[in-house]
Amino acid sequence: MLDVFKSLFFGWCIVAIATPSFAADPDHGKEIAKRWCASCHLMERGQTSATDQAPPFTYLARTPDFNANKLAFLLLLPHPNMPSVSLNRAEVADMADYILSLK
Ligand code: HEC
16 A cells, blocks of 8 residues: 555656646636535635535635645545546646635
8 A cells, every 4th residue: 555655656756847827827727626526625705515524625725735736636646435536737826826715
């Protein structure tokens, strides 16, 4: 298990280093979240239906040190009830910015 953890981590570092910097776009992040996450997670204020097992995005926003890297990392870990989504680094960063805007 530790080896899997390490290879995921180092794999991610290489991606992070190889990707040029860019400005994240929280509005785009919101669109992605609406499309891919809203069926299970409460992802915006006023949303009324979601599953009760998935943590609301406001909860994620309050996770200590929450940022794009952490979100990408969490998305790489297998979650039993969550389908694997493939998002690129820019999309993850946009979503992280959106989530942080909910704080
Ligand atoms: C089919 C339902 C479903 C969808 C769609 C879904 N999730 Fe989840 N997600 C869950 C559930 C259930 C959990 C809690 C799993 C657990 O505790 O093991 C979870 C947990 C998480 C966590 C917390 C991980 C942790 O360990 O703290 C994050 C971050 C997350 N989801 C992000 C997302 C994002 C971003 C999207 C959209 C791209 C998404 N999820 C789409 C069901 C879903």
